[in-house]
Amino acid sequence: MLRQFASCFVALFSITAIGYLSEGSRVDLDATPRITITYNELSSVSRFSGRVSxxxxxxxxxxxxxxxxGARGAIFSLNSSNISQRRQKAIHWEVTMRKQADCIDKGKNNQTECFNHIRLLLRFNETHLYVCGTxxxxxxxxYIDSRTFNVSSNVEDGKDKCPYDxxxxxxxxxxxxxxxxxxxxxxxxxPDIxxxxxQLLKTEESNLHWLNDAEFVSSALVRESTNIAIGDDDKIYYFFNEKVVEESSSFLDKTQVASVARVCKVETRWRRILQRKWTSFLRQDYxxxxxxxEILRSTYTLDIGTWTQLFSTGLSSCMKNMxxxxxxRYNISDIQKVFEGPYMEYQDSSRKWSRYEGEVPKPRPGSCITNELRNSGYNSSQDLPNFVLDFVKLHPLMYEKVYPIDKQPLMKKNLIYNRIAVDRVKALDNVHYDVLFLGTDNGWIHKAVVIKSSVHIIEEIQVFKDPxxxxxxxxxxxxxxxxxxxxxxxxxxxxxxxSQYHTCYDCILARNPYCGWDGDICREIHTVGNRARMTQDMQNGNGGCLNSTADDAPVKKVRTVLKGNDVLxxxxxxxxxxxxxWxxxxxxxxxxxxxxxxxxxxxLLITDTLLEHNGxxxxxxVENGLQSLVATFSLNVLLELPKEKNYSTSTSVGQLPTPASLTAxxxxxxxxxxxxxxGGLCIVLCxxxxxVSCQQKRKGIYAMRNSCSPHVELQTVSSHFKEKSDDMNSYNEMCLQIIPGEAPTSSPYKIAPPPPPPPPPLPSEFTNGISTLPNMLRKMNGNSYMLLRQNEETSLPSYNSFTEELSKILEKRKHTQLVEKLDESSV
Structure with missing residues (x-):
């Protein structure tokens, strides 16, 4: 019987308001991705894009x-082994100018809607594909001939097969x-199925709608007839969102529920009561x-070779800005059990749906034709009696709701997952694990694995640079x-x-069911014939690396700082x-x-270092009970720079050679x-x-004006200078004017010594690790981390002492005062 196949799971990937999630959950639902791979760190990626979108x-x-x-206005055939290869084929299917004009006349957007968006792309038979566009x-x-990848001559109207929007x-x-x-x-x-x-077969459009403003998400064929003795039929499940049908509940007026409906694969339209209508249509809320x-976002069906399927669906909730x-995760037998009853009935007096307490006719309404019904004379849906069809028409909704296993979610995240795909992988412990690939709304992929009743996120990958x-x-x-x-x-x-796991610890801690440590590298399990030497720990994620010798010890780095400075x-x-x-x-x-x-x-940051910090x-x-050495440092704290390391400044004559190359x-x-x-410079200054002291004996005041001339001219300004003309030619010999600029090289009294060149760099071991440290703020899908990163260097950066920095500041301030604001009394 179908109920005995409890190993079939239906996993629903859903989104709910975080404020309504239980604080007392039995498991830690808010999983953190173990590893973050940014767009610039991607490797082994193939990409395809054309001139369309x-x-x-x-x-x-x-x-x-x-x-x-299928894209906007084009269909492509790509090599699945490497989609970036140039051997792809393309069929361009653009709209005509007349169709685009008609679309604009309907009030539609010419930037997004008035194009041919491919919505359906399926295999029709051995030779042709079936494609529909808006x-x-x-x-x-x-129809597309898959052998030549050309469009066949016959074109069909898609109004009954494809949406307009x-x-x-x-x-x-x-x-x-x-x-x-x-x-x-x-x-x-x-909305319609x-x-x-x-001839067309569709849902009922009476006043009591079978679908209440439904928005469809996905569908799946479940082969329930395989290896089943009762002769049941395969069924098609449809997942969608719709408005809440309980009209008496005022706070639910604009809310939605996630629903699932099913119909039988083999069904013949009814000729009398349900003309061109389904006779096996039933739906339920979950x-x-x-x-x-909750709003459904995505579903995925995992075919594992029998009728047992794994469904993964997405639900979302938008409560204000949350x-x-x-x-x-759901058990498919629970869904099938709900479809067996009891039913709901709409009460006109109270204007709401309630449980139907009356007698259910036989054959059971909404069921597919089985061997038992065939023995009773019902060989097809056309043979069903009228009272069964009347009941189906008025009772399409089931009373019970479907709840997940353990009645709690596997995981929650404060971000939106748009899509999900599921792969079942057999690990080294011979246990099958479900690996979830979750696509976000901003261009990230989360790879997670279901272990027991929880989810471990292996990694998050930024696959698109632009969100x-x-x-x-x-x-x-x-x-x-x-x-x-x-x-x-x-x-x-x-x-x-x-390939991204370089050590045994990293390979084991990842808990990636695809990967195992073979003693030398982390490699894919399915590529290894003899797995006896391979190590993997999916259940605990911390065993198997105690005897590993392949992990290289990190290179010791040297940090040397002066006493009182900080070091990172x-x-x-x-x-x-x-x-x-540490x-x-x-x-x-x-x-x-x-x-x-x-x-x-x-x-580790050490502030105001002392001599006792040497070591x-x-x-x-430290992760999941394992310790691995990441970095080692040798810290030297000095009272002062060693004398043999002091360097003299160079002169204007030329750059001095290094001390090591000079003899005594x-x-x-x-x-x-x-x-x-x-000494010569001191004489010139005297x-x-x-x-200047001689000139101070003369009476007068000093005036300064800006000039574009590259020379400095001194002119005496008498007490009657203000009464004279402003023309430069009217200045007499008693006027002194100071014009900042560069003195001519011919005057020995105006030669200014050039600034000394910077001292040669000190040895690389004198560094505190801070000067070259950039800061980066990274936001990972709603989780913010402040990360301080330091470049790995083979030669350590130069040490900038406090004395050198102070000298540079004073030198810069001296030149700034001479140019921007000259002190008159000092002249």
Whole structure:
């Protein structure tokens, strides 16, 4: 019986208001991605984009090695092994100018809506594909010969198969050559589930609507007839959102619920009561956590070879400005049980739906034809009696709701997941794990694995530089790839990502079911024939690396600072789940806030260093009970710079050679030359001061004016100077005017010594690790982290002492005063 197959799961990926999630949940739902990979760090990525946009419709045919892509005005055939190769084929299907003009006349947007958006791309038979496009609000469908990738001559009207609006919710599936779709058809029609054969089959449009303003998300074929003795039929499930039907509840007037409906694969339209209507249509509501506050976003069906399927769906909630995401897992037998009753009935007096307490007719309304019904004379839906059809027409809604396993979500995140894809992987422990690929609304992919009853996020990947919603995800087991469709391009990334784990600890802590440590590198499990030497710990994520010797010890770095300065010892942790632990001299653990010590997620900061801070410092990454050495430092604190390390300044004669290249006699000559030049400069300055003191004996005042002349001219200004003309030619010999500028080189009294060149750089070991440290603020999908990163260097940066910095500031201030504001009394 179907109920006995409890191993089939239906996982619903959903979004609910974070404020309504239970604070007393039994598991930690707010999972943090272990590793963050930014766009610039991406590797092994293939990309395809053309001159069009909106690459949202994907069809993968793994056996043929082809990925079909439907975009805006074009269909592409790509090589699934590498979509960036230039062997792709393209069919351009643009709208005509007349159709575009008609679309504009309908009041539609010429920038987004009046184009041909490909909404349906499915395999029709062995030789042809079936494609439908909006065609500027005039839908059309065509057949494409997959052998030549050319459009066939016959073009069909798509008004019963494709939505007019490119933004309208839509889903479709071809079963046994028959197209089954669900959307809002025509221009102002009601939502509908249709099957297009030689005659149309659709839902009921009476006053008591089977669908209440439904917005469709996806559909799935569940082969429930496989290996079942009762002879049941396969069923098509439709997932959608709709308005709440309880009209008496005022606070629910504008809320939505997530619903699922089903119909039988084999059904013949009824000729009397339900003409052109479904006889097996039933629907039910399901919740992830909070009823009436959830909106379905995405579903995924995992086919594992039998009728058991794994569904993953998305629900979202927008309570004011609050948005969050949750993942729920369902048992498919629970969904089937709800479809067996009891039913709901609409009460006209109270204007609401309530449980139906009357007698249920036989055969049970809404069921598919089984062997038991065939033995009773009901070989098809046309044989059902009228009272059964009347009951189906008035009781399409089931009373019970479907709840997730354990009645709680697996995970919640304060961001929006647009799409989900699921892969089932067999790990080294022979257990199958479900790996979830979650696409966000800003261009990130979260890869997570379901372990027991919780979700561990292995990594988050920024796949698009410019934020944009992830619109489609497709998994290829054959190519070991994930295909990502978005507005600007299609991407292909590896499913596993084992090459990014460089140590045994990193490989084990990732808990990536695709990857295992073989003693030397982290590699994909399915590529290894003999797995005896491989190590993996999916359940605990911390075992198997104790005997590993492949992890290289980090290179010891040297930090040398003067006493009283600050020094930063950086410890860059790759994992967001790890915490740093510092040890000095191999025995004493560092504590934050003790003395001059400041501990952060990025390093150890020692302020106002003392001599007792000398020692060997080691940083360990602590995660899930494992410790791994990340960085080691040797810190030297000095009272002053060593004498042999002092360097003299160069003179205007030329750059002095380094001390190591001079002999003792040459050094003496250099020092004598410096002293001689400095003595000469002192004599020149004394002569200038004597001349200025003589000029002060004369009566008068000094005036200064700006000039563009490159010379300095001195003119005496008498007490009657203000009465004279402003013309420069009228100045007499008693006027003194100071014009800032450069003195001519011919005058020995106006020669200013050039500023000395900077001293040669000091040895690289004199550094405190702070001067080269940039800051970066990174926001990871709603989680903000302040990260301090320091470049790894083979030669350490130069040390800038406090004396040198002070000299530079004083020198800059001296020149600024002479140019900007001259002190008259000092002349």
């Amino acid at each position: 909106n690459y949202s419709t994907l069809l993968l045919e793994d056996e043929r090695g082809i990925l079909y892509v 065609n500027a609000f005039s839908p059309l469908c065509v 490119p933004a309208r919710g839509y889903t479709g599936v071809i079963v046994d050559g028959t197209l089954n779709t669900a959307t809002r058809y025509e221009f102002r029609s009601l 249709r099957r297009k054969t030689h 919740v992830c956590y909070m009823p009436f506050y 948005e969050a995401s949750t993942i729920c 944009q919603p992830i619109e489609n995800l497709v998994i290829s087991k054959k190519q070991n790839s994930l295909y990502i469709g978005a507005q600007s391009a299609v991407l292909q990334i590896p499913l596993s990502g084992c 010892l950086q410890c860059d942790l790759r994992s967001n789940l790890a915490r740093p632990q 040890w000095v001299n191999g025995s004493d653990q560092m504590e934050d806030g003790k003395g001059h010590i400041r501990l952060g997620v990025d390093g 060997e410092y080691s940083c360990y990454s 006699s040459k050094m003496q000559f250099v020092y004598i030359s410096i002293i001689t030049i400095l 002569v200038i001061l004597l001349y």
